[in-house]
Amino acid sequence: MLQHGTDSAIKYYQLGDFELQSGEILPAAYIAYKTYGSPTNPCILYPTWYSGTIVEGNEWLVSTLKHPRRGLDPERYFIVVPAIFGNGESTSPSNTTGPKGGVNMPKTTVYDNVRAQHQLLTQGLGIGTNGEKIAVVGWSMGAGQAFQWASQYPSMVKLAVPFCGSARxxxxxxxxxxxxxxxxxxxxxxxxxxxxxxxxxxxxxVGLKALGRVYAGWGFSQAFYREKGFEKYFGISGVEQVMVEFWEKWSTSKDANNMLHMLWTWQHGDISAQPLYAGKSRLDESAENGGRLSDRGLGRPGAGCEQDEEAFERALKGIEAKVLIMPGRHDLYFPPEDSQIEKEYMGKNGEVKVIESIWGHWAGGPGDSKEDAKFLDESIHTFFKQNGF
Incomplete structure (x- = not known):
């Protein structure tokens, strides 16, 4: 294992040899995390997103002197920000050596990430051991983890706010x-x-630059480009300059194997692909295998058959928490129509509140759109207050 970063605010919880949903072992695994506020306050879990890091990626929504917020306020809450496997801070291809390091690091699912985070909270930080409930919020892949938490540990999650993300x-x-x-x-x-x-x-x-150019057509909406948002908000003029100064600058700052690892996790995101809800098409039928995902349950998006759709509905109906789903109006990844399906399956526990923004996926983070950041913050604050949290 390579040396950890130098940021003293980042802590590391040792998971040991961690058994994954696939049955593989992630040796000497650990979660990087940061906390804000007092552990005597109610806990908000706020996982990182695809390529995002703890401070640079997530801190924009936490109240600080630089940007005061009302929702994620460390004066009122104990906020825990865990990094997902593969982001370069938690166990990742880039910081793991040996036969299961680098490109050979075992693949991790959202289920694996959430089980590891549950261990961090309950065993590492002592949260939830006395029946207290938490709130989970997150953007993009963080939203997927919020849905996963609410379905995987339904009795522990009181509120969830997934924004610009999906349950599958x-x-x-x-x-x-x-x-x-x-x-x-x-x-x-x-x-x-x-x-x-x-x-x-x-x-x-060359490959990372190409990745950035692929992302360029997805991260922001058609309306954002049409209204020359890059020039207005970032001071970048011309499409080629946008590609180089924004997208390639972002993508070439990343580690390729880390990006591929997190991408695999994202592609296989599905809250119904877990023992609590999955049908036979997604689980190994042998009882001695402990209900792990079979090969048939991997490498496939969406509902592969009617049985999978029924499992997805069961998973959403199994959520006990109140969930505020916040899609972006022009998000090309996660359109409001998909959020509406999730809400319909959830019934009275689900609520959809659309972020009316031209920023596309970036309406949900990482804080570049000041108006959308304010809207998210106020919505989270109101939702918490309405539900006594």
Whole structure:
């Protein structure tokens, strides 16, 4: 295992040899996390998103001197921000050595991440051991984890606010992610089968630049580009400059194997693909295998059959928490129509509140849109207050 980062505010919870949903072992696994506020206050869990890091990726929604908030306020709540596997802070290809390090790191599901976070909260921080309930909020992949928490540990979650995300990766979202993955893998010379640092001593920059250009057509909406949002909000003029100064700058700052690992987790996001809810098409039928996902339950987006759709409905109906689902009006990943389906399956426990913004997926984070950040903050604050949290 490589050295941890130097940010003293980041802590590390050791999971040991952690058994995954697949049955594989993630050796010497750990979760990176940061806390805000006093542990005597009600707990809000706020997981990171695809490529996002704890401070640079998530802190924009937490109340600080730089940006006061009313929702995630450390004066009122104990806020825990855990990093997902693969983000470079928790156990990731980039910081793990040995036979199961780098490109060989075992794949992790959203279920695995949430089970690890549950262990952090209950065993590491002593939260939930006396029956107290938590709130879970998150953007994008963080929203997927919020849905997962509410379905995986229904008795522990009082409130959930997933914004610009989904409870299950759709067919359309899967296709987009195939293009993201293909951008890296097409750079065969630079990627070197995942051993680029060992063989070339650098990231596959051609592939990472291509990844950024794929993302460029998805992260922001058509309306944002039409209204020259990059010029207005970022001071960047011209489409090529947008590609280079914004998207390639972002993508080339990442580790390729980390991005592919998190992408796999995202593609396989599905709250019904867990023992509590899954039908036979998604679970290994052998009882001695402990209800792990079978090969038939992996590598497939959306509902593969009627049985899968029934399991998805069971999972959403199994949520006991009140859930405020906040899609972006022009989000190309997670459209409001998908959120409405989730709400209909959930019934009275679900509420949809659309973020009326031209920013597309970026309406949900990471804080670039000041108006949308304010709207999210006020919505979360109101939702918590209405539900006595």
């Amino acid at each position: 990766t759709s067919f359309h979202n899967w296709v987009f992610l195939e293009a993201v993955k293909g951008a890296i893998l097409a750079d065969t010379e630079g990627y070197c089968g995942g051993r680029y640092m060992e063989e070339r001593g650098q990231q596959p920059l």
